[in-house]
Amino acid sequence: MNSPCLICRGACCETVAVPFKSIPQESIDWLNMHKEIKADKSGMRFETKCEHLTDEGKCGIYEKRPQLCRKYKIGSPACLAAINSRRKLKAPILREIRLWNDNFVKYAYR
Numbered sequence: 001m002n003s004p005c006l007i008c009r010g011a012c013c014e015t016v017a018v019p020f021k022s023i024p025q026e027s028i029d030w031l032n033m034h035k036e037i038k039a040d041k042s043g044m045r046f047e048t049k050c051e052h053l054t055d056e057g058k059c060g061i062y063e064k065r066p067q068l069c070r071k072y073k074i075g076s077p078a079c080l081a082a083i084n085s086r087r088k089l090k091a092p093i094l095r096e097i098r099l100w101n102d103n104f105v106k107y108a109y110r
């Protein structure tokens, strides 16, 4: 079975998210004055593609990718948010994620 990431082509590799513990509204408003940044009380997001994401939408350093990337879960809230905000054709990706997760559960509990 193919990974949903092959259809998605790296929506999660095109942004950087920085969480906030606490931040004044004035600072959020200032951050949002910058074109490439979207901020709210929970954190801010930069629209910036990882230099290792290939034109085919694959990780160019897959075997050596950082722990942060290894821990990122397909179908997690962050994955779904990345797809929803960055991919117009979501249905085929979300269908693959559902299949992937069903099979993952099947394999994990057999």
Ligand code: SF4
Binding pocket: 004, 005, 008, 009, 010, 011, 012, 013, 072, 073, 074, 075, 079, 080, 082, 083, 093
């Ligand atoms: S956003 Fe989700 S489906 Fe898309 S590449 Fe990242 S982990 Fe894979």
Ligand code: SF4
Binding pocket: 010, 012, 013, 050, 051, 052, 053, 054, 058, 059, 060, 061, 062, 065, 066, 069
């Ligand atoms: S290192 Fe690979 S998996 Fe991690 S963000 Fe870059 S392209 Fe994506």
